[in-house]
Amino acid sequence: MECKLQVWKLAHQLTLDVYEVSKNFPSSEKFGLTNQVRRSSSKCSNKYNRRAKEAI
Template sequence: MLHTDLEVWKRSIELVTSVYKLTEQIPSDERFGLTGQIRRAAVSVPSNIAEGAGRLHRKELVQFLNISTGSLSELETLLIIARNLGFINQNEIPADEINSIRKMLVGLTKKIQNQNQF
């Protein structure tokens, strides 16, 4: 399985770009704090999809997809914190895209787990 063929990987790459642009407005004194955490969480999503797809065993792929899903939840939480601190507005949070990617990750994970039963 090539990660570059997966729609969820492509969409999460686009999310990283959006998040980087969004975090440019966070104060520079947060560069190594909240901004860095947000960006790392965003980058973790497609990176773990890619790493899992490069593994030999389905069980490992499932593990990395679960990590991606966790990173996506972390990203969502960090963006809410940034909003609550007044660094970004609610309408700037890509909530629909985050939820869409989450559904895709969960669906792919279940599909792979079901293949393991045969």
């Protein structure tokens, strides 16, 4: 279980990092590139979280 938890922690940290970096993107990209990058990074941790719950 620890290994799986570590994967989730890394995916979650990736999401936080992407949000931090994308704050500096131009405002013209707010609904384009910024939104797309943020959604894709959060899907990583959400997808793992769903699979972990299904295994229980």
